[in-house]
Amino acid sequence: MQKTKNNTNLVWFRNDLRTKNNAVLAEACKNGNAVIGIYCFDPKYFEVNKRGFKITEKYRAKFLIETIEDLKAQLAALNIDLLVYHDAPENVIPTVCANHNVSDIYIQNDWTKDEIATETALKSELKTVAFHKIYNQFLYHPDDINFEIEKTPQVFTVFRKKLEKYVAIREEATIEQLEITNRIENTTQIPSLHDLGLEDFERHPHSAFPFKGGETEALKRLDDYFFNTKKLGFYKKTRNGLVGTDYSSKFSAWLANGSISARTIYWKVKQFETEHYKNQSTYWLIFELIWRDYFKYVSLKHGSQIFKIDGILRKDYEWSTNPNQIEKWINGETQSDFVNANMIELKETGWMSNRGRQNVASYFAKELKLDWRIGAAYFESLLIDYDVHSNYGNWMYVAGVGNDPRDRKFNVQLQAERYDEHGKFRKLWLQPSLF
Structure with a gap:
């Protein structure tokens, strides 16, 4: 691979697979260094676990592949290359750092045991590289909440009431196209389902989730559900449905791998309320985002006890x-x-x-x-x-x-x-x- 002379910031993507409102990416683009991205299809997440199930089966794997394809295109529009490997991060990132003179690695702050183990293994190999961990998956940022994480309430309603009227939601992080300074040679390939040890498939005709992965599809769905069909206005009445694509927002899959952020959804709800109307349904979508935050805080508080x-x-x-x-x-x-x-x-x-x-x-x-x-x-x-x-x-x-x-x-x-x-x-x- 072609080597770069100047310092480079490496954005190590995990479950933050987007360019819009990505605090990790925005931070990496601030100091004038060259920026490259990396994503690893870590083989350990495609193995059979101790319960006898493949950790990631074909449905989520296909959605992930589509997401990475879209992320690569979105980053290219910002003049940022995305290196993609079917290998463990601790195996490939040290080589990438050496080849591209990486001085800083920017990552989403994850705290569950597998992610921490991988980070620890990598840091032991990269003693001269600075790691920047940034919370990037919350509606209510941990630095803004009005209680200590160790005192996260045991009951959701208490958690919600502590936050929703007293803590502001941050504005979205923005990033502009970088100047082309030194594009790298990038011959890496996004793996196929077959490469990951999985069989390809056609989406089931009755699926309530016929959507593709990626930031582009997530934003398209958001625009359609909110502004084209205005289904948001009926969400509370239909959310317990069972058949069809529109009984619920279906944002959860894009939220799960970070191809859309909770804050982007929140601010779009607020835009809808300003341009159209505010009702129980518009509130209820935010209510569900607060539930999502709650389980993240429960996990932060209790660590591996959740398993x-x-x-x-x-x-x-x-x-x-x-x-x-x-x-x-x-x-x-x-x-x-x-x-x-x-x-x-x-x-x-x-x-x-x-x-x-x-x-x-x-x-x-x-x-x-x-x-x-x-x-x-x-x-x-x-x-x-x-x-x-x-x-x-x-x-x-x-x-x-x-x-x-x-x-x-x-x-x-x-x-x-x-x-x-x-x-x-x-x-x-x-x-x-x-x-």
Whole structure:
């Protein structure tokens, strides 16, 4: 690779795969150094985990590949090259730093165990390179909140009330096109699904999430959902839907890999309220963004305890690992047709509604009394919009070892009657020939 003479800032992209409102990228572009980006398809995230599932299955992997393709194009428009490797960061970043005289590495501040282990391994190799860790995934920035992270409230409502009327949301970070100083030779290739050990597929015709990955698609969806169709104005009424693309915003997948930011969505809601109207639905979308923040703060506060069987409440329940029951749940062969329809939708599309997730998780943990971490690991593997904090936060919540003071159990039959009154959703996935 062609070597550069002047100091270079390296932006190490992880789950912040965007150019708009990317505080890490904006910071890296400030000091006049050359800027290059890097993304690693780390093989460890495509292995089979101890629960027997591939950590990243084909649905999320394809969405990620599309996202990186788009990120590369968006960065190129800013005169920034993106190097892409199918290798562990600790294997390739030291060589990139040597070849391009990298003096500083800019990364999103992540705190979960796998990310910290990778950073630690890399820092031991790069003792002369400065690392800049920047919080880049919150609605409410940790530097702005009015309590210590260690005192994050145990109950969401308390958390929300402490913030929403008293803490301002930051404006979006901006970045301008850089001058072309020394474009690098970049022969790296974005891997295919086959390269990652996965099979290619066609999106299911009944999928409620037929969207592609990437910042361009995320902003297109935002514009369509808010301003073209004005579906935002009905969000609170439709958000518990089960069939179709527009019962909910579907932003979660782009939020999960950072191809759109929570603050971008927030400020677009405010624009909608200014230009059109403000109602319960416009508020409720922000309410859901606050929930997302909450699970990140819970994760910051409790660390790896969110992955442990007794959860953050450290409750000692008896959990089963019955493989037959687990398989029946995965394959949609339980005694509940509502659970079955949702699980088949997940298996066939990599997507499930929020209402479905709550029901199948409650059934898994409270009805079958199976180790909730197995269900969480299956969701991690299959869901296009997997987010470590929301996934484990929600599973703990439903299993009774998290932030739910009421320790509720869903009556899946009553839920089906309420949210799928005429059986349209169940027929779609259990009797697809009817559609």
